[in-house]
Amino acid sequence: MPNLHVFISYATEDEPIAAEFSKQLNQVFGIAGMVQLTFAPQFSLGTDWRLKIEKDLDRADVLLLISTGRNKPSHSFTGFEVGFFRNSVLRRPKMTDFKDQDRLILSVAVFSGLPQTVNGLQGLMIDPVVVDRACLKDRSRFIEVMRTEKTHSIRRVFNRICDILRTKNVISDSQCEQLRAGIETATDAVHGTIFDQLQRRERETTVPERKIVFRLPHAYRVAGDPWREATIEFCFEEKSFNPVGFGAFPQGPMSWTSFLDQIADTQVRASWRDAIVTLVRDALNDEPTENRQQITLPDRDRAYGTFLARGVQYLSGIDEFDIYLVDIGPVRHDNYEMTRLVAALSIGLRYRQMFLSGKNSSYSVEKVKAVLIDRLQHRIGSMVRDLDLLLWQSQAAGLMEEDFLAQIHDHMPGSAEDFDCKMERWGRAKQMLYGAANMVLEARGEPELTAAKAKFLPVLKDFCTETVTMNREFVGAVFGVLSDVVRSGADLYPNAAAAIVHAGQALHGPAAAAEWGASVGPTVAPVSLVPPVPPVARNGGGRNGHRKPT
Structure with missing residues (x-):
């Protein structure tokens, strides 16, 4: 019996949704031998998984790509899989058992845009715009709403696979009706998993304090001006906030020396230089004895405290420091x-x-x-x-x-x-x-x-x-x-x-x-x-x- 080979590609962070897809595809199509799945966690212990992935990608008829909008340190590997499959399609454009069908990529993007690696292809996007936010608080209601959704439902993926199988009469009309019922159950199950994962999703992130990122290359260890190559970046969106007193507030990284040169007031310039240099120098010397510094503006209408919250040294030799700027308010008593x-x-x-x-x-x-x-x-x-x-x-x-x-x-x-x-x-x-x-x-x-x-x-x-x-x-x-x-x-x-x-x-x-x-x-x-x-x-x-x- 002809079968359809589906390779499921996903980032580690999206494994729960990919695992549910694999489970439901196998229940709907795999038991009857109509679909063969490649899902990495099913590899046996001791398998040369990289070679196995490449061979299965080369044989696959459909690449099912699962992506969400979460931060993905492992996302680069899904990019490799897409690139490898695209190259294989150039050498063998048609499916193995379905000669009249082009090998294709089915991309499912959950509350995010399609990945850059498949940009330009038609994909399925479950967009938050089409989902009532109230549904995101009730699992049953979410599944019910997505069940009636025609354009943005996971059902489209199952139906597309079913349509491919029907081109070779792999399934009869009666079997097709049975599959449609199974597809509805499978669709609900995948939507339920998507709901569960969305509960851990950040809707918005608020950082109450203002962050400054100070970067110091390896140059500080050599002779000469140790701060010559340093940069400073203000990482907040408060345009009206200007703690330095010059007209155009800096956007993006700028050199430390340029930053100081733009501060006309000598007193303010000296305060900024001494506060930041003290924090960074003590951190470099592993002597964070003065991890609290303060800066006061010339007209003394506001005062700020600075403290070093995080320091990272990259393999490139760059030291990066997260410094927070907080308002200092006067102490108030009831009287x-x-x-x-x-x-x-x-x-x-x-x-x-x-x-x-x-x-x-x-x-x-x-x-x-x-x-x-x-x-x-x-x-x-x-x-x-x-x-x-x-x-x-x-x-x-x-x-x-x-x-x-x-x-x-x-x-x-x-x-x-x-x-x-x-x-x-x-x-x-x-x-x-x-x-x-x-x-x-x-x-x-x-x-x-x-x-x-x-x-x-x-x-x-x-x-x-x-x-x-x-x-x-x-x-x-x-x-x-x-x-x-x-x-x-x-x-x-x-x-x-x-x-x-x-x-x-x-x-x-x-x-x-x-x-x-x-x-x-x-x-x-x-x-x-x-x-x-x-x-x-x-x-x-x-x-x-x-x-x-x-």
Whole structure:
């Protein structure tokens, strides 16, 4: 009896659907010996499967190609099978037992376009456009809808094979009617498997964070500029998002040097360079100790955190790093007034820790003086970004709002002229510090870095000298406002009024109170977390710290 040889080609990822096709084709046609199937998982153990595949492809009358829209690392092999079959058709265009029939490819594409390897051939496409999305949630309903579908049903594949068999009278009319009934059952079974596989299919993928891909070729290991051949790519579609400040937002990979050259603002350029280079350099050295960096825009309306999520080294020698860019939002408490006070206290003390605590400060003159030349740019870049972040947090927390300034003003002696003078001095000191820092960041080579460091240290010393009093006055004023808040609690809870004592007595005992004076420092409740600040009180407070010195 003549039979039809069908070879089923599929990618590994699509095996469940291909296996169901093989099972149903065998039940409908194979039992009667009308169709011979080649399905790779049926090969016996020890078979030279590559040679077997080539021989069966050469003998096959029909190549049944199953494809879906899923990512297919193994898809290249199905491309080989299609190419081999096409070449065989050129040598033998007709079927073996059905001499009047051309050998053909039947392509079934499930919720995807036809593969490029069979582009141009008529194929069966089960398109999501023709399927009601509600059906994709109900298996029975999906099968029922596909049963009535004429154009996009798997039934067409079975009917096409049945039509080929009828050309040689392999089956009688009565057998044909029996086959048609079997085809309906087989069609439902394949549609059921397709439904099951679609349940694991992603409808859409949302990446809430913005990803940057940084690629560094092998050139970083050779002498010269290690970042010369690096590229950067922004992998998100948010056109309105522009964290770098230049007009045309970059699309696709661009060179690292070109990216930096397009950032006009020196400060922003230095922040980007130092943040990315720090993440990548530490990953290359297997020292991910600083896998969190931040970038603040010049107008300080937004701040971003960066972190390295993935690093891959390809055989080509290219290192690829996935870096995510996330918004940094200000901390909010239920009580807005308390939010600002907590932020003001935190900012004032962190500023002191950054610059004004001598050898215990990361950016004091003593510490920066000891930084080696090859680490100087990294240290100064971190200083600029940390100070930018602190100033952004000051603005984001609402420390510039008039009602907060009024609260602070009540605890800061001096006239409005004194306040304006201090603000002018702060602005000048900050501008000088940023200018000297940019000279360090723009320096190239050890001689330039050494000269830039020599100019930077005196500017840093003047900056710390100019702002140390401002910082003390600011922190003292914040404690004063906190004292008012704590006192206001005594009116709400009269029985607790007796517990209100001076800070020195509450937290340091009678000895401290005797040393600083019984009335020194703001009055707080004994359980308050606000620490005493005798040095601040002894310096008399001030009126400027609510802004830039923080």
